[in-house]
Amino acid sequence: MRVLTLLRFTPDRSGAPEVPPPWKPFSREVPEELLTCPGEPRDREEEERVAREEPLHEFFSVHPEASEFIVEHGRGFLKPTFSKLAGAIHQIRQATRSRPRPGRATYSPEELTELLRKEAVRIGLSRIGIAPNDPKYTFPESDAEQLPNVVVCLVEQDWELTQMIPSDEAEMAAMYGYAEGMTRTAALTEFLKRLGFDAAPQGFPGDAIAIHYGVAAGLGQLGINGQMLTPEAGSRCRILMLTTDAPLVHDQPVDYGLHKICDECKACVRNCPVGAIPQTRKPYRGVMKSKLNTARCLPVVAQASGCAVCMKVCPVQRYGLDAILEHREKTGEILGVGTDELEGYDWPLDGRHYGPGQTPKVGDEVLKNQDLVFDYSRREPPPGVEPIRFVG
Ligand code: SF4
Ligand code: SF4
Numbered sequence: 001m002r003v004l005t006l007l008r009f010t011p012d013r014s015g016a017p018e019v020p021p022p023w024k025p026f027s028r029e030v031p032e033e034l035l036t037c038p039g040e041p042r043d044r045e046e047e048e049r050v051a052r053e054e055p056l057h058e059f060f061s062v063h064p065e066a067s068e069f070i071v072e073h074g075r076g077f078l079k080p081t082f083s084k085l086a087g088a089i090h091q092i093r094q095a096t097r098s099r100p101r102p103g104r105a106t107y108s109p110e111e112l113t114e115l116l117r118k119e120a121v122r123i124g125l126s127r128i129g130i131a132p133n134d135p136k137y138t139f140p141e142s143d144a145e146q147l148p149n150v151v152v153c154l155v156e157q158d159w160e161l162t163q164m165i166p167s168d169e170a171e172m173a174a175m176y177g178y179a180e181g182m183t184r185t186a187a188l189t190e191f192l193k194r195l196g197f198d199a200a201p202q203g204f205p206g207d208a209i210a211i212h213y214g215v216a217a218g219l220g221q222l223g224i225n226g227q228m229l230t231p232e233a234g235s236r237c238r239i240l241m242l243t244t245d246a247p248l249v250h251d252q253p254v255d256y257g258l259h260k261i262c263d264e265c266k267a268c269v270r271n272c273p274v275g276a277i278p279q280t281r282k283p284y285r286g287v288m289k290s291k292l293n294t295a296r297c298l299p300v301v302a303q304a305s306g307c308a309v310c311m312k313v314c315p316v317q318r319y320g321l322d323a324i325l326e327h328r329e330k331t332g333e334i335l336g337v338g339t340d341e342l343e344g345y346d347w348p349l350d351g352r353h354y355g356p357g358q359t360p361k362v363g364d365e366v367l368k369n370q371d372l373v374f375d376y377s378r379r380e381p382p383p384g385v386e387p388i389r390f391v392g
Pocket of ligand 1: 271276298306307
C-alpha cells in the first residue's frame with residue numbers, strides 16, 4: 001500500500017485509452033423462447049443457510065500466498081498501470097473521508113434516482129444500477145462502510161485491447177477499466193455527499209461479490225463463463241460499487257434471454273484451454289450457476305497473462321446482445337460461433353495461434369507449478385492474515 005501511496009504522485013504516462021461513451025439503453029425485445037427467469041434462478045432458503053454456515057470471504061485474504069505468485073507473474077500488465085491504479089485508489093480514499101454536506105436535499109426517491117442516473121452519464125460511467133445491500137454477499141473483512149443501498153457502477157474497457165486476450169495488453173485494458181471505474185465511482189460518491197447523503201465507495205479489488213449486485217440491479221445475467229454478461233456492451237466491463245443511505249428506487253433483475261443464448265453457444269466451454277468451464281449450470285450456494293473449476297483455472301490465469309479466453313470467445317461480450325438477436329433471427333445461429341474472428345486466439349505460453357475449438361496443451365509445469373502455494377479447500381483467511389485495505 002505504501003508503494004501505491006507514493007505512486008500516485010507519479011505522472012500517468014500509461015497512454016490509457018479513452019473510456020467509451022455511456023451505453024444506450026437496451027431496448028430490443030427478447031424472443032419468448034429465450035426467456036427463463038429474471039436474473040438467476042435461486043433457492044432463497046438455501047442461499048440463507050449457506051451464507052450463515054459458510055460466509056463468503058475476499059479471495060486474496062483467504063489465499064495470501066497465491067496473491068504473491070499472481071502479482072509476481074502479472075508484472076507485465078501491473079507495472080505500466082500501477083500509477084493510474086494508485087491515483088484512483090487515492091480518489092476512492094478521499095471520497096471515503098469527505099463529509100456529507102449538512103442538510104439533506106429533499107427530493108423524492110424517484111427524483112433523486114433520476115438525478116443520480118443523469119450524473120452517472122455526465123461522469124462517464126457506462127451504466128449504473130441500484131440494488132439493496134445484502135450482507136450475504138459482502139465480505140466480513142471489508143473496511144468499506146456498508147449502507148443500505150448499493151449503486152453498481154459499470155465501466156466498459158477498451159474494445160480493441162480486449163480482443164487481444166490473452167495478453168498483457170488486454171490485461172492492461174482491464175486495469176485501466178478498474179482505475180477509471182474507481183475514479184468515476186469516487187466522483188459519484190462525492191455527488192451524493194454534496195446532496196447531504198452518506199455514501200461509501202467500495203474498494204478494489206472489492207468488498208463484496210460485485211456480480212451478485214450487478215444481476216440484482218438488472219444490469220445483466222450470469223454467463224456460463226462465470227461473468228456477468230451485459231446486453232449493451234460488445235465488450236468486457238469492470239464492476240465497481242458504492243453504498244449509500246440516499247433513498248433510491250431499486251432496479252429489478254431482468255431476463256435478457258442470456259441463459260438460453262449460452263445453451264446454444266458454449267464457445268467458452270469448447271475453447272477453455274484447461275476444460276475449467278462446466279457444460280451445464282448446477283445449484284451452488286443456492287444459486288443455479290456455472291461454477292468454474294478454480295484448481296484448473298487459477299494457475300492458468302496467473303501464468304498466461306490473465307488468460308480470459310472465456311471472455312475473448314464470448315459473442316455477447318464481443319458483439320453485444322442486439323447484434324446476436326438480430327443474427328439469430330435471420331439465421332437461427334449465434335453470431336460468430338465457429339469463426340476464427342470470435343474463437344481464435346494467440347496463446348502467450350507457446351506463441352501459437354489456436355482456432356475455433358482448438359486448445360493448447362497446458363502441462364503440469366503450469367497446472368501444478370510448485371511456486372503456486374494454494375490450498376483450494378481453505379474457506380477462511382488463515383490466522384494472522386491482515387486483509388488488504390483499499391478504502392480505509
Ligand atoms: S480464464 Fe482461462 S482457464 Fe479460466 S475458465 Fe476462462 S478460459 Fe478457462
Ligand atoms: S461464450 Fe457463449 S456460452 Fe460462454 S458465456 Fe458467452 S454466450 Fe455464454
